[in-house]
Amino acid sequence: MNTQKSFLMKVILISTFGGLLFGYDTGVINGALPYMSEELGLNPFTEGLVASILLFGAAIGAVFGGRLSDYNGRRKNILYLAVLFFIATLGCTLAPNVTIMTISRFLLGLAVGGASVTVPTYLAEMSPAESRGRMVTQNELMIVSGQLLAFVFNAILGNMMGDHPHVWRYMLVIAALPALFLFFGMLKMPESPRWLVSKKKNDDALGVLRKIREEDRAKSELNEIKTAFSEEKETKKATFKDMLAVPWIRRIAFIGIGIAVVQQITGVNSIMYYGTEILKDAGFKTEAALIGNIANGVISVLATFVGIWLLGKVGRRPMLITGLAGTTASLLLIGIFSLTLEGTTALPYIVLALTVTFLAFQQGAISPVTWLMLSEIFPLRLRGVGMGTTVLCLWVVNGLIGLMFPVLLATVGLSTTFFVFVVLGLGAITFVKKYLPETKGLTLEQLEHYFRTSGSQGNQEAVNKMAK
Numbered sequence: 001m002n003t004q005k006s007f008l009m010k011v012i013l014i015s016t017f018g019g020l021l022f023g024y025d026t027g028v029i030n031g032a033l034p035y036m037s038e039e040l041g042l043n044p045f046t047e048g049l050v051a052s053i054l055l056f057g058a059a060i061g062a063v064f065g066g067r068l069s070d071y072n073g074r075r076k077n078i079l080y081l082a083v084l085f086f087i088a089t090l091g092c093t094l095a096p097n098v099t100i101m102t103i104s105r106f107l108l109g110l111a112v113g114g115a116s117v118t119v120p121t122y123l124a125e126m127s128p129a130e131s132r133g134r135m136v137t138q139n140e141l142m143i144v145s146g147q148l149l150a151f152v153f154n155a156i157l158g159n160m161m162g163d164h165p166h167v168w169r170y171m172l173v174i175a176a177l178p179a180l181f182l183f184f185g186m187l188k189m190p191e192s193p194r195w196l197v198s199k200k201k202n203d204d205a206l207g208v209l210r211k212i213r214e215e216d217r218a219k220s221e222l223n224e225i226k227t228a229f230s231e232e233k234e235t236k237k238a239t240f241k242d243m244l245a246v247p248w249i250r251r252i253a254f255i256g257i258g259i260a261v262v263q264q265i266t267g268v269n270s271i272m273y274y275g276t277e278i279l280k281d282a283g284f285k286t287e288a289a290l291i292g293n294i295a296n297g298v299i300s301v302l303a304t305f306v307g308i309w310l311l312g313k314v315g316r317r318p319m320l321i322t323g324l325a326g327t328t329a330s331l332l333l334i335g336i337f338s339l340t341l342e343g344t345t346a347l348p349y350i351v352l353a354l355t356v357t358f359l360a361f362q363q364g365a366i367s368p369v370t371w372l373m374l375s376e377i378f379p380l381r382l383r384g385v386g387m388g389t390t391v392l393c394l395w396v397v398n399g400l401i402g403l404m405f406p407v408l409l410a411t412v413g414l415s416t417t418f419f420v421f422v423v424l425g426l427g428a429i430t431f432v433k434k435y436l437p438e439t440k441g442l443t444l445e446q447l448e449h450y451f452r453t454s455g456s457q458g459n460q461e462a463v464n465k466m467a468k
Contacts, residue, residue, distance in 0.1 A: 008126070008212045012135060014185035015122055016142040017178050018078055018115035021085050023146020024175045025108055026054065026269070027297070030276050031154025031290050032168035039165055040098050044410040051273050052402030053102050057109020058116065059395035065114030066121075066388025073199075074122035074192045077114065082183035084111040086176055093173040113395055117387045120375040125192040125383075126212060128221075133311035133440070136375050137368040141304045144363055146178075147272055148297030154276075155290040162287060197225045198381070228379070228445040248451050252377050255435060256386060260394035262320075262428040263370040266327045267421035268362045269398055270405045271296060271355050277406065278355065281414050282338070283348035292352050299356045303364030315440045316369050320432050323365025328425030330358035331418045338415035351414075376439060379448040 029051050037047055069077040088111060091104030119139050127135035154171055161167040196205035202222065209218035244250055271278065275296050279289035310319060334354045341347045378386030408417040439447055 004210075004212050004214060008135075011126055011189055011212070012123065012138050014182070014189055015078060015119055016139045017182040017185065018081060018119040019139040019142035020146040020149075020178050021175060021182065022112050022115050022119075023143040023148075024150045024178065025085075025089070025112055025146075027147030027150035027272055028154065028171050028175065029054075030151065030273055030293060031158055032171045033274075034276060034280075034286050035158070035162075035168040035171075036101075039168070040095075040101065042098070044406045046098060048403040048406045050098070050101055050105060051406075052399045054105045054109035054112060055269075055395050055399030055402050057106040058113030059109075059392045059399060061110035061113025061115075062117045062391035062395055063113075063388040064110075065117040066384040066386070066391070068114070069118045069121060070195075070198075070384030073195050074118055074125065075186060075189055076191075077118045078122065078186050079183060081111050081114045081118065082179050082186065084108075084114075085179035085182070089173065089175045089179060093169050093176075109395075113391065116395075117384075117391050120371050121383055121387055122192055124375040125194040128213065128217075132376065133368075133372050134308055136372045137304070137308045137311060140363075140368050140371050141301070141308065144297070144300035144304050144367075148294070148301050149174075151275075151290075151294045151297035155294055158290040159287050193222070194225055194229075197222070197229050202226065224445055228448060229381075249379075249382060252379075252382075252451055253386065253389065255437070256374055256377055256390035257393045258431050258435060259370055259373055260390045261397050262324070262431060263366055264394055264397040264401060265421070265424040265428055266324065266362060266366060267331060267401065267418070267424070268327070268359070268367070270401055270417075270421070271358065273402055274405055274409070275355065277409065278414070279348060279352060281409060282351040283343075283345070284352075292348075295352060295356050296359055299359050300363040303360045303362075304368065307364040307368035310365070311368060311372065311440075315438045316373055317432065317436050317438050319365045320369045320436065321429060323361045323369070324425060324429045324432065326361030327358050327366065328422055328429070330354050330361065331425060332422045334358075335415040335418040335422065338413070338418070342415075373439060376447060377451075379451075 033042075033047060033051065036042065036050070040046075040050075042050065065077065065081070068080070072080070084107065088104050088108035092101060092108060095101035095104055120136050123136045123139055124132060150171075153174055157167050157170050161170070190208040190211060191204070193205040193208045196202070196208065205225070206218060206222050209222055212218075213221060244253075275293045276286070276289045279292050280286060284292055307319075334351055337347065337350050337354070341350065374387060374390055405417070408420070437450075
């Protein structure tokens with residue numbers, strides 16, 4: 001491996017610890033909630049609030065994370081987020097009541113939302129076009145790895161210390177360690193060359209590109225970035241209003257928001273946040289549900305590896321449509337079996353098998369494509385506000401599902417709750433088939449050119465021509 005590739009791998013490893021924190025902090029609540037509910041006296045609504053307030057915080061964090069990464073730089077923004085992760089983790093761990101827990105989870109959400117925008121953007125801007133899909137989805141791999149770690153630690157602590165009243169605090173505090181690693185690691189990382197060009201620091205940008213590209217490639221890529229940026233100078237600093245005013249930008253925003261909503265309405269995070277509760281509702285005891293939930297984490301990691309491999313072979317559209325078909329079918333079967341086999345000893349095992357199948361499609365196809373496309377469809381001057389706006393929508397939908405899921409589970413039951421997600425899944429498939437363009441094989445600058453010139457007419461032939 002040459003020096004440039006070696007350094008690029010280091011950039012990926014360290015920056016994606018933001019994704020690991022994202023995964024751990026969203027997944028740990030899955031196992032901590034049953035124990036936390038007892039000590040803090042939570043009901044179905046306050047359970048939903050504690051789980052989902054992080055997501056509403058993430059919505060706000062995504063908006064400001066995009067803007068701050070445009071202003072301060074991607075690297076510096078990740079450093080600030082690492083500090084916030086650490087402080088908010090300690091707040092959650094030491095929370096004496098629901099109020100402090102809610103505030104700390106909200107602050108943790110700000111960090112998660114900021115990371116969900118800044119880390120994929122940083123990776124997309126550091127990666128060469130031919131391996132951008134693989135690089136950006138490394139962050140998705142770290143997210144699901146963080147969730148798996150959370151499930152494993154939850155199961156170990158729950159089974160070893162289940163009688164200890166503060167066991168959930170030990171589950172939460174573990175996230176402080178990767179926050180420290182992210183902070184000290186990012187101190188040695190370079191800034192994004194595309195952001196440096198946007199601040200007229202062309203020499204610095206070339207210096208960074210030389211660390212991660214061969215000499216000739218570094219110079220030609222710098223010229224390509226400068227050309228793309230000079231074309232955008234006609235447009236004033238991007239705002240949300242600009243996204244609505246310019247037709248080709250409005251189309252990108254519509255597609256971006258659509259992709260974000262599609263990923264969430266599959267109901268994936270009802271399983272990632274409440275997997276233990278779902279398995280308990282199906283018939284497992286708490287300790288067994290914690291262990292069973294590890295299967296959800298393992299399949300998520302394995303499926304993401306497959307997804308990363310597929311992104312180099314298959315287009316974004318067919319991956320997304322296949323993934324949605326698989327998740328919708330899995331949810332339909334969960335609903336049917338929950339209705340017909342209620343109270344049987346087989347039901348919890350069938351539900352576990354189907355949640356594993358669901359996650360194989362979700363993490364192997366839908367999630368990798370979602371984060372990759374959100375990081376690549378917006379032009380440079382709009383990337384911060386564009387990612388911020390679309391990920392805001394993603395987190396709001398995520399938060400609403402997180403808030404309402406335990407209430408639905410308590411009122412209408414497991415089967416009806418999943419039938420609702422089946423209907424939403426059918427709507428998601430329709431959206432993707434009708435509106436989503438194929439973006440595989442294009443540089444970020446070629447994508448921008450496509451949307452500027454032929455994107456408003458939906459001319460997919462232009463995309464195919466550039467990709468060849």
